Amino acid sequence: MAVTRLNYMSMYALDLAASEKxxxxxxxxRVTARRPGQVYLQAHEAQDHxxxxxxxxxxxxxxHTGFKVSExxxxxxxxxxxxxxxxxxxxxxxxxxxxQGDGLMITLPSGHVFNLFYHADKVGYSYGMQDPDIILDxxxxxSPVTHLDHALLAGNDCDKSVKFLMEALDFNLTETIxxxxxxxxxxxxxxxSTVHNLAxxxxxxxxxxxxxxxxxxxxxxxxxVDMLKHKKVTTLDYGISRHGIGGVTTTYFFDPSGNRNEFxxxxxxxxxxxxxxxxxxxxxxxxxRGAFYYENAISANFFEVVT
Amino acid sequence: MALLHRxxxxxxxxxxxxxxxxxxxxxxxxTHELGLLETGSEPxxxxxxxxxxxxxxxxxxxxxxTPGLVEIGFHVRDDADLDAFQQKLxxxxxxxxxxxxxxxxxGLGKSIAxxxxxxxxxxxxxxxxxxxxxxxxxxxxxxxxKSLRNTAAPLNINHVAFTSxxxxxxxxxxxxxxxxxMSEKVVDDTGKTISSLLFRxxxxxxxxxxxxxxxxxxxLHHVAFTKEDASDVxxxxxxxxxxxxxxxxxxxxxxxxxxxxxxxxxxxxxxxxELCAGGRMIEVHPEVQPVVWSKANLRxxxxxxxxxxxxxxxxxPCV
Numbered sequence: 001m002a003v004t005r006l007n008y009m010s011m012y013a014l015d016l017a018a019s020e021k022x023x024x025x026x027x028x029x030r031v032t033a034r035r036p037g038q039v040y041l042q043a044h045e046a047q048d049h050x051x052x053x054x055x056x057x058x059x060x061x062x063x064h065t066g067f068k069v070s071e072x073x074x075x076x077x078x079x080x081x082x083x084x085x086x087x088x089x090x091x092x093x094x095x096x097x098x099x100q101g102d103g104l105m106i107t108l109p110s111g112h113v114f115n116l117f118y119h120a121d122k123v124g125y126s127y128g129m130q131d132p133d134i135i136l137d138x139x140x141x142x143s144p145v146t147h148l149d150h151a152l153l154a155g156n157d158c159d160k161s162v163k164f165l166m167e168a169l170d171f172n173l174t175e176t177i178x179x180x181x182x183x184x185x186x187x188x189x190x191x192x193s194t195v196h197n198l199a200x201x202x203x204x205x206x207x208x209x210x211x212x213x214x215x216x217x218x219x220x221x222x223x224x225v226d227m228l229k230h231k232k233v234t235t236l237d238y239g240i241s242r243h244g245i246g247g248v249t250t251t252y253f254f255d256p257s258g259n260r261n262e263f264x265x266x267x268x269x270x271x272x273x274x275x276x277x278x279x280x281x282x283x284x285x286x287x288x289r290g291a292f293y294y295e296n297a298i299s300a301n302f303f304e305v306v307t
Numbered sequence: 308m309a310l311l312h313r314x315x316x317x318x319x320x321x322x323x324x325x326x327x328x329x330x331x332x333x334x335x336x337x338t339h340e341l342g343l344l345e346t347g348s349e350p351x352x353x354x355x356x357x358x359x360x361x362x363x364x365x366x367x368x369x370x371x372x373t374p375g376l377v378e379i380g381f382h383v384r385d386d387a388d389l390d391a392f393q394q395k396l397x398x399x400x401x402x403x404x405x406x407x408x409x410x411x412x413x414g415l416g417k418s419i420a421x422x423x424x425x426x427x428x429x430x431x432x433x434x435x436x437x438x439x440x441x442x443x444x445x446x447x448x449x450x451x452x453k454s455l456r457n458t459a460a461p462l463n464i465n466h467v468a469f470t471s472x473x474x475x476x477x478x479x480x481x482x483x484x485x486x487x488x489m490s491e492k493v494v495d496d497t498g499k500t501i502s503s504l505l506f507r508x509x510x511x512x513x514x515x516x517x518x519x520x521x522x523x524x525x526x527l528h529h530v531a532f533t534k535e536d537a538s539d540v541x542x543x544x545x546x547x548x549x550x551x552x553x554x555x556x557x558x559x560x561x562x563x564x565x566x567x568x569x570x571x572x573x574x575x576x577x578x579x580x581e582l583c584a585g586g587r588m589i590e591v592h593p594e595v596q597p598v599v600w601s602k603a604n605l606r607x608x609x610x611x612x613x614x615x616x617x618x619x620x621x622x623x624p625c626v
Contacts (some may be wrong), residue, residue: 001310001311001312001313001314002310002311002312002313003310004509004590004591004592005509005590007590045566045587047595047596068590068592069310070591070592070593071593074310077309077310078310081309081310119594120594122594122596124596125598129596129597129598129599130598130599130600130601131599131600131601131604131607131608132563132598133563134561134563134566134611135611146587146588147588149588167309168309168310169309169310170309170310170311170312191312192508192509192510192588192590192591193317193508193509193510193513194509194510194511194588214511214588216536216537216584216585217536217537217538217584217585218535218536218538219536219537219538244446244447244448244449246449247448247449247450265535265536266511266535267462267463267510267511267512267533267534267535267536267584268359268449268462268511269359269360269462269463269508269510269511269533271316271317271361272312272316272317272508273312273316273382273384273385274312276437277361277437278439278444279444280440280444280445280446280447281444281445281446282445282446283445283446286445286446287446289446290446293448
């Protein structure tokens with residue numbers, strides 16, 4: 001019937017072992033599978049096989065993005081739609097991505113590759129699916145991230161990618177940043193009731209600004225900033241902040257390859273019927289407050305540094 | 308061709324009845340204690356919305372001699388969805404009443420209503436009057452309006468819980484006919500569902516728009532509203548208690564069943580309400596697997612903290 005949500009990000013890693021250590025020890029994901037040159041990881045309260053694939057490479061950045069659809073026949077429909085829009089597609093065999101069924105890769109105008117698929121193997125929540133004790137043994141003042149929340153992709157021709165995602169795949173626009181020339185420059189898109197599964201901002205082709213993991217409590221964001229500082233992980237200049245956009249509590253940091261990560265908390269409920277509620281607009285003097293609410297300024301190189 | 312999200316998109320409203328002839332206690336409680344915005348009144352009826360909601364209402368409270376749940380409203384994408392559901396419901400042997408816009412509630416578009424087997428009356432609607440965000444559309448401060456601060460001021464309606472003489476039947480109907488996905492369930496020794504949590508929204512503080520509990524009759528158990536996190540829920544408890552609001556159960560609790568951090572309390576007429584945080588963001592997908600609780604572990608499922616909590620008492624409807 002439709003795209004359900006952002007399921008995983010497939011990312012490049014310069015040093016696979018160092019990246020694995022970062023995503024398990026600092027972010028708090030669990031390793032669910034490995035094969036030569038690849039590690040698959042999942043968050044604590046997600047039941048599918050993975051939300052992150054690390055690929056050994058001589059570069060940082062994004063390999064592809066995985067979205068799930070709610071009916072098998074959606075893949076053929078999406079293939080037709082993509083071809084009508086003149087986009088390159090490729091069928092992905094079951095198992096080509098570990099732990100998931102066949103898929104359809106679409107290369108968007110901004111260069112990003114999306115893999116749409118219907119089936120993922122289940123690993124369950126980390127505490128199990130039967131009479132679970134929901135508090136984990138190893139929680140030591142820092143609750144684990146619950147799930148992969150969203151990604152901010154960067155590229156040129158983002159508006160064309162957004163147009164396709166909205167008109168062909170029914171993504172909904174919740175908030176947008178408008179550039180001085182009056183044209184939208186950043187787009188916050190959702191396929192579910194959260195403020196964004198995916199966002200786009202200007203940048204080099206097929207790049208990524210950050211991937212974001214969710215925590216259930218603002219206090220957990222605070223403890224996680226404490227933990228990042230304690231572990232000497234490079235964080236956002238402002239330490240902890242709030243985005244005016246979406247009103248979420250946030251901090252940023254980097255993985256060993258230089259890919260930006262985010263811890264985020266916020267219960268903004270977005271409207272999901274595309275076009276039913278006008279998008280929120282951030283323009284002119286409001287943009288710095290939209291980016292960083294307390295500071296009312298944009299951290300140096302925040303938008304420029306992407307991988 | 309294009310892919311479209313069809314069917315139920317969101318929990319629109321809970322419509323409840325209270326015994327409060329001029330609705331004065333109701334107005335006072337829901338605006339000054341719970342912290343909702345009053346958005347309309349009709350004879351014997353008042354409507355409210357939460358401050359983060361763009362639509363006209365998410366709670367309708369009506370004066371009646373017999374209090375309880377009137378109906379639950381769900382927003383579908385469009386009139387084509389209404390037609391499709393109408394056919395599906397008729398095939399399922401359910402009597403459907405169609406209603407024109409503004410004929411049932413002011414601000415509600417075209418709708419169809421029916422009674423779920425062993426469940427409540429449900430209305431599906433295709434549009435609702437859009438008031439717009441109170442914080443505006445241009446660079447909004449996503450912060451509760453000043454008039455609501457030091458009230459609970461929840462962001463959204465979260466779920467409606469009701470009791471059913473046959474939870475398995477009600478649950479199956481919501482899943483099979485209305486497309487709900489099950490996030491959790493409680494089963495007895497024979498594997499039969501005695502309670503379930505169902506959703507159609509992949510939201511934070513998610514996993515339920517409906518909670519079905521065992522009970523003698525179909526009755527309202529509670530209406531729940533979304534809070535940002537557990538510390539907020541604790542602080543809301545101070546304000547409510549200091550104004551003499553009656554707390555339910557054993558104060559704030561971490562509820563493994565639904566994975567929420569919750570506070571239950573009563574309005575001035577006995578309606579049970581909940582403020583909840585936590586939950587789980589789950590996608591609306593046919594392959595989602597529910598968490599399964601055995602009846603023997605019900606006490607542990609309902610509260611992580613309170614050994615004294617009695618499941619039989621917990622499941623009692625409010626009015």
